[in-house]
Amino acid sequence: MKWQDDSTQLLDELMKPLPVFVRPMAKKSIKNKVEQVAQEAGAEEVNTDHVVRGYIIAAPDKDRAVTALEANQVDLAPYADLLK
Incomplete structure (x- = not known):
């Protein structure tokens, strides 16, 4: 599947910690x-919304996921249902 450049960059940033x-x-x-x-x-291609949703779903520790996403200036309001 094709990835948008900003989606690849976001995933790489989320992996750094x-x-x-x-x-x-x-x-x-x-x-x-x-x-x-x-x-x-x-x-047809992965965008940043997919990265954030997939990252939250895959994260074993939601608190760390939130910390990493906030460090990358991701607005978590649209993802509140996934963070419960």
């Missing part, structure tokens, strides 16, 4: 979830 040795595996897992979210939405 993770330890280097787990980053590749975590990125692969989250990327798969993001693409699943995009496919379920009927999208």
Whole structure:
């Protein structure tokens, strides 16, 4: 699936706080979830909304997900239902 440049950049930024040795595996897992979210939405390419939704869904620790997303200036209001 094709990714928009800003979507790839956001995913890379969200991965930076993770330890280097787990980053590749975590990125692969989250990327798969993001693409699943995009496919379920009927999208032809991944946008930043798909990245945020996939990241939240895939995150085992929602508090860390919120911290990482806020650090990247992501408005979490549209995703409140996923953060419950």
